Amino acid sequence: MGRKITIEPVTRVEGHGKVTIHLDDKGRVARTRFHVVEFRGFERFVQGRPYWEAPVLVERLCGICPVSHHLAAAKAMDIVAGVGPDDLSPTAEKMRRLMHYGQMFQSHALHFFHLASPDLLFGADADPAIRNVIGVALQYKDLAVQGVLMRKFGQEIIKATAGKKIHGTGAVPGGINKNLSAEERDAFLKVPAPMNADHMIAWAQGAVDFFKDYHKKNKNLIDGFAAFPSNHLSLVRKDGALDFYHGVLRAVDAGGRKILNDVDYSGYLDHIGEEVKSWSYMKFPYLKALGKQDGWYRVGPLARLNTCDFIPTPLAQKEFEAFRAYTNRKPNNMSLHTHWARLIETLHSAEVIKGLLEDPDLQGDDLVRKGRKRHEGVGLVEAPRGTLFHHYRINDDDQITMANLIVSTTNNNEPMNRAVHWVAMNVLDKQKEITEGMLNRVEIAIRAYDPCLSCATHALGRMPLEVELYDGRGERIDRKTK
Amino acid sequence: MSKPVIATASLAGCFGCHMSILDIDERILDLIELVEFHKSPIDDIKTFSKPCDIGLIEGGCCNSENVEVLRTFRKNCRILVSLGECAIMGGLPAMRNSIPLRECFDEAYLHGLTIDPAAPKVIPGDEDLPLILDKVYPNHEVVRVDHFLPGCPPSADLIWKALTALLERKPLDIPYPLIKFD
Ligand code: SF4
Numbered sequence: 001m002g003r004k005i006t007i008e009p010v011t012r013v014e015g016h017g018k019v020t021i022h023l024d025d026k027g028r029v030a031r032t033r034f035h036v037v038e039f040r041g042f043e044r045f046v047q048g049r050p051y052w053e054a055p056v057l058v059e060r061l062c063g064i065c066p067v068s069h070h071l072a073a074a075k076a077m078d079i080v081a082g083v084g085p086d087d088l089s090p091t092a093e094k095m096r097r098l099m100h101y102g103q104m105f106q107s108h109a110l111h112f113f114h115l116a117s118p119d120l121l122f123g124a125d126a127d128p129a130i131r132n133v134i135g136v137a138l139q140y141k142d143l144a145v146q147g148v149l150m151r152k153f154g155q156e157i158i159k160a161t162a163g164k165k166i167h168g169t170g171a172v173p174g175g176i177n178k179n180l181s182a183e184e185r186d187a188f189l190k191v192p193a194p195m196n197a198d199h200m201i202a203w204a205q206g207a208v209d210f211f212k213d214y215h216k217k218n219k220n221l222i223d224g225f226a227a228f229p230s231n232h233l234s235l236v237r238k239d240g241a242l243d244f245y246h247g248v249l250r251a252v253d254a255g256g257r258k259i260l261n262d263v264d265y266s267g268y269l270d271h272i273g274e275e276v277k278s279w280s281y282m283k284f285p286y287l288k289a290l291g292k293q294d295g296w297y298r299v300g301p302l303a304r305l306n307t308c309d310f311i312p313t314p315l316a317q318k319e320f321e322a323f324r325a326y327t328n329r330k331p332n333n334m335s336l337h338t339h340w341a342r343l344i345e346t347l348h349s350a351e352v353i354k355g356l357l358e359d360p361d362l363q364g365d366d367l368v369r370k371g372r373k374r375h376e377g378v379g380l381v382e383a384p385r386g387t388l389f390h391h392y393r394i395n396d397d398d399q400i401t402m403a404n405l406i407v408s409t410t411n412n413n414e415p416m417n418r419a420v421h422w423v424a425m426n427v428l429d430k431q432k433e434i435t436e437g438m439l440n441r442v443e444i445a446i447r448a449y450d451p452c453l454s455c456a457t458h459a460l461g462r463m464p465l466e467v468e469l470y471d472g473r474g475e476r477i478d479r480k481t482k
Numbered sequence: 483m484s485k486p487v488i489a490t491a492s493l494a495g496c497f498g499c500h501m502s503i504l505d506i507d508e509r510i511l512d513l514i515e516l517v518e519f520h521k522s523p524i525d526d527i528k529t530f531s532k533p534c535d536i537g538l539i540e541g542g543c544c545n546s547e548n549v550e551v552l553r554t555f556r557k558n559c560r561i562l563v564s565l566g567e568c569a570i571m572g573g574l575p576a577m578r579n580s581i582p583l584r585e586c587f588d589e590a591y592l593h594g595l596t597i598d599p600a601a602p603k604v605i606p607g608d609e610d611l612p613l614i615l616d617k618v619y620p621n622h623e624v625v626r627v628d629h630f631l632p633g634c635p636p637s638a639d640l641i642w643k644a645l646t647a648l649l650e651r652k653p654l655d656i657p658y659p660l661i662k663f664d
Contacts, residue, residue: 041586045577060574063498134514152507166498166635274596279608404595
C-alpha cells in the first residue's frame, strides 16, 4: 500500500507553499516535493508601464523585504537612464546603501527574534501553543523587547531614506529623491540608549554570542540537521568583501572551488538558466556550466559567508573568522548554520549603518544624475534571503517590454526541496505513524532557508502544518494538524 | 471576562500589511495583553475552533484557495476588515486583470529569458496546485466586508487606532491624515 503525505501550511486554503511526500508500500520515502502554490504574472502585466514606475511597482511583490526589489529595479533602471553603477553621486549611492543595510538589519532581526528564537528558547519539541513569538513575549519579555526595538530601528532607517517603512519611494532611476538631514541623522546617533546605532551594535553582538552559546550546547542538532553539500552563489565586492548592495557574481562548489569567478552580473544570462516543473509555480535556477542536474546552488546568509573572502567591518570580521575556522575555511554546508551566518550579517549591518551615518556625504545635494538612455538594464542586489536578479527591456516610448526576475526564494528552491527530502529520509522513512515532532522538523528545515515562501508568505511566524496520510487508493488514513 | 479574539490572513497580498501590524512596535506588547490571537500566520492555529471578534484580511482573491479561506473567515468572524489596497481593490496583483491569464503564464514559463528554449515546454499544473482565478477579486465581491482600512500598507498608526476602536466597540473615528496615503 503506497501512501502520500501532504503537508500543507496554513490549511489547504491559505498556504502559498506546501509539501508532499510519497511513500511506497514498505513505508519508504519514494518522492518528496516542496511546492509553491502562488502565481502573480508580474512579468507580463508590467509590460507597457513606464520604466520609472518599476521600483515602486515591483516592491509590492514582497512586503517583507520591499527595499530589495525597490533597489534591484532602481539599479536596472539606472542603466536605462544612462547612469552606470559607478556614475551615481556619492550621496545617492550611500543613501541607498543606508536604506539597504537598514532593511538587512530589520529583516534579520525579525527572523531571529520572531521566528527562530521560539525554537531555540523552547526547543523543537515544545508545546506549539507557546512556541511562537507571543510565547516569547510572555516568557522572555526582555528578549522580545530587544527584538521589537531592533526591528524598529531598521524600519526607522528605511523611513528616513525611503520616506515610508514599507513600500517607500527613495530610489529613482539615476539616484535618490532625498538626502539625510543632520536632524534625521542625529536621531540615530545622538539619542539615549537603546535607540542609537551603538546600542544596536551591542545588541547584535549579544545575539551572535547567544547563538554561539546555544551551538556549544546543541552541537548535534545544529551541525547535523539537514546538512548536505551544495554550490553557493552571491554577489561579492570586487575585492572579495561581503557586500549586499553591489558587486560581481561569484559561486563556489561544496569544496570551495570557484565555479563562477567574479563575473559582471549584466551577463547573468550566460551563466544562469531556469527549469520549469509542472508541480510548482516557482522555477528552478541552475548554473549553466554545470547543467540542470548539478548546477543548483544555495543563496542567502550561509552562501554569502561561503563565497566572500572577508567582512569589511571589524566586529563582524572577527566573528567571520570564527565561522570560517569552524569548517577549516571550507564552505559550510550545514543548513542550521544559516542562523549563525545571519546573525553575523546583522552585526555587520549595524556597523555599516553607524559608519554611513557618520559620513557627511549623506547631507550632500547631488541626488540624481542623467546619461544617455539605453534600452536594457540588469540590476542585482543581495536581499536578506539571497541574490535577487532584475532584468528589463524598454522601448523608445519608455515603456517596459520585457521583465525577467529571479527572486531569492526561487534561487533557494532546490535547496529547500533537498532539505525537505533530508528530513523525509532521516525522520519519516519507514514510519507508520506521523508525530508532531516529525512535522516540526520539516518545518524547521524550510524555515532555515526562507521563512517567507514565494517572497511573500508565512513570514510572521511558524508555519502551521497539516499532514495527511493517504493509502494507495487515495483514501485518507491519518491526519494530524498543529 | 475573556479577551477579544483576533484572527488574520494573508490572501493575494505581499505580507506588507502584516508587517505594518508589526510596525506598531512596542504597542505589540500591549496588544497581546489586550487580545487573544487565534488563526493567524503568527501562531500555530490553523483552523477556527471558536468564534472570533475581528478578522483582518490582507490581499484579495487570486486563486481558489483564497476564496475558500475568505469564506471561512466570514463565517467565523463577527467583524471582517479588508486591510490595505489589495484586499480593498485587488491592488498590484489586479494589474493582471486586463490581460488574459494565459498570456501571464506564457510570459513567465515559456518566454522567460532564463528558460532553456530547447527544453520541453511546461506550464505548471498539478493536483497539488490551486487553480488561479481568471481575475483578481476584491474581498467584498466575494463576501460581506464590514470595514476597509486604506493604504499600501495602511500605516501602523491607522491599524492601531482602528483596532483599539473596534475592541472598545466605539465608532471608527479616523483622522484624515491617517487615511490619506502616499
Ligand atoms: S496593500 Fe500593499 S502592503 Fe498590503 S498586501 Fe497589498 S501590496 Fe502589500
